[in-house]
Amino acid sequence: MWLNKNVVILGAARQGTALTRWLVAQGARVTLSDANTQADVSSLSDIAGKITFALGGHPITLLDGCDALCLSGGVPIDLPIVLEAKRRDILLSNDSQIFFDVCAAPVTGITGSAGKTTTTTLVGEMLNHGFRGEGRKVWVGGNIGNPLIGVAAKVRPTDFVVMELSSFQLELMTRSPHVACITNITPNHLDRHATMEAYAAAKKHILDFQGAEDWAVLNADDPVSRELVPHGHAAWFSFRQQPLGDGAWMDERGDLRVRVASRKLDAAICNRKDLLLMGDHNVVNVLTAALVAGINGASAQAMGQVATTFRGVAHRLQLVSEARGAKWYDDSIATAPERLMAALRCFDQPVILLVGGRDKHLPWDEAAELMARQCKHVILFGEMGPMVQTHLQKDTPNTLVSTLHEAVHAAAGVVGPGDVVLLSPGGTSYDAFKDFAERGDVFTRITNYEL
Numbered sequence: 001m002w003l004n005k006n007v008v009i010l011g012a013a014r015q016g017t018a019l020t021r022w023l024v025a026q027g028a029r030v031t032l033s034d035a036n037t038q039a040d041v042s043s044l045s046d047i048a049g050k051i052t053f054a055l056g057g058h059p060i061t062l063l064d065g066c067d068a069l070c071l072s073g074g075v076p077i078d079l080p081i082v083l084e085a086k087r088r089d090i091l092l093s094n095d096s097q098i099f100f101d102v103c104a105a106p107v108t109g110i111t112g113s114a115g116k117t118t119t120t121t122l123v124g125e126m127l128n129h130g131f132r133g134e135g136r137k138v139w140v141g142g143n144i145g146n147p148l149i150g151v152a153a154k155v156r157p158t159d160f161v162v163m164e165l166s167s168f169q170l171e172l173m174t175r176s177p178h179v180a181c182i183t184n185i186t187p188n189h190l191d192r193h194a195t196m197e198a199y200a201a202a203k204k205h206i207l208d209f210q211g212a213e214d215w216a217v218l219n220a221d222d223p224v225s226r227e228l229v230p231h232g233h234a235a236w237f238s239f240r241q242q243p244l245g246d247g248a249w250m251d252e253r254g255d256l257r258v259r260v261a262s263r264k265l266d267a268a269i270c271n272r273k274d275l276l277l278m279g280d281h282n283v284v285n286v287l288t289a290a291l292v293a294g295i296n297g298a299s300a301q302a303m304g305q306v307a308t309t310f311r312g313v314a315h316r317l318q319l320v321s322e323a324r325g326a327k328w329y330d331d332s333i334a335t336a337p338e339r340l341m342a343a344l345r346c347f348d349q350p351v352i353l354l355v356g357g358r359d360k361h362l363p364w365d366e367a368a369e370l371m372a373r374q375c376k377h378v379i380l381f382g383e384m385g386p387m388v389q390t391h392l393q394k395d396t397p398n399t400l401v402s403t404l405h406e407a408v409h410a411a412a413g414v415v416g417p418g419d420v421v422l423l424s425p426g427g428t429s430y431d432a433f434k435d436f437a438e439r440g441d442v443f444t445r446i447t448n449y450e451l
Contacts, residue, residue, distance in 0.1 A: 111182055182203060378399075
């Protein structure tokens with residue numbers, strides 16, 4: 001299909017470079033464009049002679065003779081070049097869509113406003129544990145950080161594929177996974193999608209192309225998800241109640257239970273007290289993952305083994321230091337107020353909270369009320385620090401600084417033995433860092449080597 005096709009790719013980060021390499025291998029003529037004149041394309045040095053680079057912008061002239069325009073996840077679909085491509089009826093695609101088209105195995109796709117990376121990771125671990133020794137490889141990737149297009153040729157029909165999918169990827173896709181999971185749909189990325197309705201529509205798109213034999217795994221506690229009408233089999237997870245039919249829930253004893261009738265599965269996988277993960281939201285993540293893994297055939301024993309030994313994903317409520325008699329946690333992944341609130345609810349100790357970064361045009365009043373109740377002190381930093389400060393109640397102790405470095409040292413000035421210092425920013429990292437992982441790494445380095 002791609003032999004001798006002229007393909008323009010927008011965005012030279014992981015997704016764009018992975019797709020570039022794959023398309024070149026298929027014989028396509030690829031132009032890789034990035035708005036940044038200093039975009040790092042060194043990973044393509046071995047095939048650079050087969051690629052045309054257009055760095056520093058996305059001129060409309062790139063569409064002349066173009067057969068397909070492929071967008072990386074962070075590229076807005078309302079760019080002039082994308083709108084012009086639509087006007088010219090040029091094929092729009094991305095690495096996830098193309099992977100779906102060529103993948104030999106059924107795909108499990110996971111999206112949601114929060115919890116999708118932890119859930120995706122847990123599903124992968126449960127399937128790995130459940131089918132170890134059977135020769136069935138589990139491929140985990142997508143928005144989680146490693147695009148799968150580069151390994152598409154290695155995936156066999158009997159393998160498992162577990163993909164994290166963002167709203168940015170989904171809004172362009174015309175394929176749905178065999179098992180599609182939506183962890184929740186709450187306000188997020190309104191700086192990109194403009195309205196909650198547009199954002200929710202992008203998330204719901206994961207279900208739009210499913211058939212009668214496909215599965216939708218949905219959150220019975222989420223008001224937006226409860227309104228969804230799946231095209232195939234439906235399975236619901238809940239923290240609060242036992243769903244009818246197939247589903248996952250926590251019973252009155254604290255046992256986490258999963259039921260998938262077609263798999264002859266109806267069992268408790270573990271008790272809440274046996275989980276290493278913190279917080280109600282992580283109980284829900286385990287329930288969600290177990291239901292998805294159960295639909296894919298994993299045993300209750302495999303789910304329980306993973307659930308009770310899993311320590312979490314980096315930058316998600318990760319204990320990184322115990323300086324000055326306090327515990328310091330990196331929750332840099334928290335790029336929305338709702339995630340910040342989920343993290344705060346995990347602690348009974350006095351919390352010094354670090355909030356800041358770049359705002360996504362999300363509501364802050366509820367988060368400010370929780371900060372007033374649960375925080376010993378709030379340290380505000382980055383572009384949105386002054387904005388969040390205006391939402392704080394007048395009696396909430398707070399300090400406004402410019403940088404994360406200053407924020408950590410300000411926290412060190414007010415922390416006491418037995419306290420918790422929590423980096424749970426509530427905003428993106430793009431005002432000062434390339435991503436949330438770099439922000440978390442910097443936080444960890446300062447707490448371990450400067451305090």
